[in-house]
Amino acid sequence: MSTPNYSLYLVTDQSMCEARGRSVTEVVSLAVAGGVTCIQIREKDGNAREFLHQVLDVCAIVPDDVTVIVNDRIDVFLAARTLGASVDGVHIGQEDFPASVVRQLIGPAAIMGVSASTPEEITQAESDGADYIGIGVVHSTDTKLDAPSPLGVTGTSKAAHFASIPAVAIGGIKANDMSALRAGGLSGAAVVSAICLAEDPTAAAQELLQEWSRQ
Secondary structure: OOOOOEEEEEEHHHHHHHHOOOOHHHHHHHHHHHOOOOOEEOOOOOOOHHHHHHHHHHHHHHOOOEEEEEOOOOOHHHHHHHHHOOOOOOEEOOOOOHEEEEEHHHOOEEEEEEEEHHHHHOOOOOOOOEEEEEEEOOOOOOOOOOOOOOOOOOOEEEEEEOOOOOEEEEEEOOHHHHHHHOOOOEEEEEEOOHHHHEEEEEEHHHHHHHHHHHH
């Protein structure tokens, strides 16, 4: 496994992909062509077997230098690993299994991301062995209806300063947020609709990455 690059982090959403007439795998392929560096496969509606097949399909087309993360489902991650998939880790929220327990389940080498937006949550995540944290939401979003109040770019950057591990922003992020988030100390930006709902996911990814790299 290569060193993770969280700069442009795609979180998949099957319903959004299908709204554009594409499968998750098709969107991932197009997004990777545009420069996406990390992919989190998220499936809230399907069963475990469907989710597993989605993970296997994505891993089969993603190059080795793109990190692949499974959202929430430690069982799906472990099953995919057992079947030989090059899946790199899991991402969990504050209401999932405790991060310390997840670390024991997935082992020391797998990547573990934890959603954490307060100083206390960030400190605990680091103590529990997180490799990176997800901070948000930056802006209000329809993707996660139970999301906390938006932090804005400034609030997200302030939260990131409490972290000694990479911090990835998430929540309603658009291309015009990217350079400010990087300047604010974030290690990456996670997007959902900006790519999954894009008319051209490759071009959308290219624009996001270009803005991230802007000085």
